Amino acid sequence: MLPDIEQSAGEAFRTVPELAWLADEGNVSVERHRILIRRGACLVAADNQDRPVGLLSATVEGDVLHIWELDVRLELQGMGIGRSLLERAVENARQLGVAAITLTTFRDVAWNAPFYRRFGFRILEGAGVDERLTGLLLAEARHGMPAERRCAMRLDLGPAAGATQDIR
Secondary structure (H helix, E strand, O other): HHHHHHHHHHHHHOOOOOHHHHHHOOOOOOHHHHHHOOOOOEEEEOOOOOOOEEEEEEEEEEEEEEEEEEOOOHHHHOOOOHHHHHHHHHHHHHHHHOOOOEEEEEEEOOOHHHHHHOOEEEEEHHHOHHHHHHHHHHHHHHHOOHHHHEEEEEEEEOOOOOOOOOOO
């Protein structure tokens, strides 16, 4: 079910001609989703018939929660499902006591960096991009992502209140 959501969400890239190939790329494996679910790092949104329609996958990396995927079925995008998943992830991150939330995304795709900026995420530049995020961006470039269009983002959560759970 979760790879189906990711596949459906990826279809949105067909509207960006130079990124349309992403709609045909492989999805996160079922096993990876199971691992993230077991670690408590996967949030799933369901419709009123309890069918999964959106997902957010993340892991704790040091003192930050890193979002790997935020996907909503294409036909349901723009209805607040992604916003709700992100709000829940921020709430969970605060409960975990992490200092921030990070992710990598496209700078110029409307449902990517501009979406996250509305939540207070900022694009990291230069020395603000730590070694972990630099490594992720380089790995994405090696897999064909256009490096000039990618960015790392961070939402600072303030002083850590002390972790209550480890979801690595």
